[in-house]
Structure formats: structure tokens, C-alpha cells
Amino acid sequence: MTEAPRVAPLTKDEFGDDETRALRAFVGDAGVERFLGEGDTPPLPAVLGTLIRHPALAAKWLPYNDVLLRTGTLDARLREIVICRVGWRTAAEYEWLQHVRLAHGLGVTDAEIAAVADRGTVEWAPLEADLLAATDALLDGYEIPTALWDRLAEHLDQRQMIELVFVVGTYTCLAMAFKSFGVQLDADLVDYPAPRMTDRTD
Numbered sequence: 572m573t574e575a576p577r578v579a580p581l582t583k584d585e586f587g588d589d590e591t592r593a594l595r596a597f598v599g600d601a602g603v604e605r606f607l608g609e610g611d612t613p614p615l616p617a618v619l620g621t622l623i624r625h626p627a628l629a630a631k632w633l634p635y636n637d638v639l640l641r642t643g644t645l646d647a648r649l650r651e652i653v654i655c656r657v658g659w660r661t662a663a664e665y666e667w668l669q670h671v672r673l674a675h676g677l678g679v680t681d682a683e684i685a686a687v688a689d690r691g692t693v694e695w696a697p698l699e700a701d702l703l704a705a706t707d708a709l710l711d712g713y714e715i716p717t718a719l720w721d722r723l724a725e726h727l728d729q730r731q732m733i734e735l736v737f738v739v740g741t742y743t744c745l746a747m748a749f750k751s752f753g754v755q756l757d758a759d760l761v762d763y764p765a766p767r768m769t770d771r772t773d
Contacts, residue, residue, distance in 0.1 A: 580619075617757055636741060661743060662768050705720075705735060
């Protein structure tokens with residue numbers, strides 16, 4: 572992670588009509604009021620403030636990402652294990668910590684998080700182990716091998732298989748963006764209990 576942002580997040584005072592529309596496309600009217608309303612409001616997460624620097628792109632990207640994150644067909648716990656693996660493999664600390672926190676909220680244990688980060692072993696269910704293997708295969712060779720695809724297809728329908736590839740690809744793209752733009756950790760992530768990129772040995 573860079574020591575300072577290369578693309579600084581928008582401040583509340585910098586929002587114009589285009590930026591507000593882009594934010595509304597993701598968080599709705601209530602979210603716009605929460606972050607941009609009168610008086611003291613919570614800080615906008617760094618990722619949103621950064622992406623909305625390009626409002627036309629953000630207005631399309633954020634709702635697309637919302638399908639994967641909130642209304643997709645993959646089981647949420649499985650999805651977060653996959654995203655955490657992407658975040659760790661790509662050394663994208665912002666993505667990693669955000670999704671470790673989401674994974675914890677879905678019942679993923681500290682031991683499982685450590686295993687995702689190659690800091691321990693757990694006895695994964697066969698589907699979980701295959702999803703992690705598929706994630707690695709996509710990151711390493713850009714394709715799920717046939718035998719692994721066939722095993723996954725015994726448990727996942729076609730929509731879920733499609734989503735799996737798009738989840739890995741989307742969060743790899745976001746990892747590139749977060750690292751290249753220098754997205755800094757939000758205050759509530761700075762001390763979040765999880766393995767850190769400084770622990771990596773590869």
C-alpha cells in the first residue's frame with residue numbers, strides 16, 4: 572500500500588450533481604443523505620470517495636458490483652472466502668481487510684481466515700476447498716480446469732458458476748485499482764484483527 576493516496580477520495584464539499592448521482596446509484600437516497608446530508612455526517616468509505624472521482628464509470632460499476640455482493644446467487648459465506656483469497660493473493664490490503672470483516676460477520680472463523688492467508692490449515696468442506704482451488708486457478712492461469720469445473724458443477728448451478736468467475740475477476744480488478752490508486756485504510760480497518768500484508772513471506 573502506498574503511504575498516501577495517488578487518487579484522493581472526494582470530500583463531501585467536492586460532490587457535484589454527477590458525483591451525487593453516482594453515489595445514489597449504489598447507496599440510494601438514504602445513503603446520500605447519510606453521507607452528504609447537512610451537519611456532521613460519517614466519512615464516506617475511501618473506496619467510494621475514490622471511485623466516484625470518475626462518476627460516469629462509478630455509476631455503472633457500483634450497481635454491477637452490488638449484484639455480486641448483495642443480490643448474487645452464490646452463498647454469501649462462500650463468496651467472501653473467495654474474495655478474501657483474492658485479496659490475500661493480490662496483496663490488496665484494503666480489499667483484504669474489508670472482506671475479512673464481512674466474512675467474520677458471516678461466521679467465517681479466525682482459523683479459516685488464517686488458512687485463506689496460508690497461515691494455518693483447517694478442514695475445509697469439499698466445496699470450500701474446490702472454490703479456493705478455483706480461485707487460485709483463475710489467478711494463476713485464468714481458467715478453471717475441467718476436472719475442477721466438473722466437481723464444482725455438482726454443487727453449483729450455471730448462474731453460480733458464472734458468478735464465481737466474475738467474482739474472482741471483479742475483485743482482482745478492484746485489487747489492481749485499490750493498489751494503483753493508493754486507497755488508504757478507513758479508520759475502522761486500521762487495527763482490524765486479521766493477518767496483515769506485512770506477514771506475507773512470498
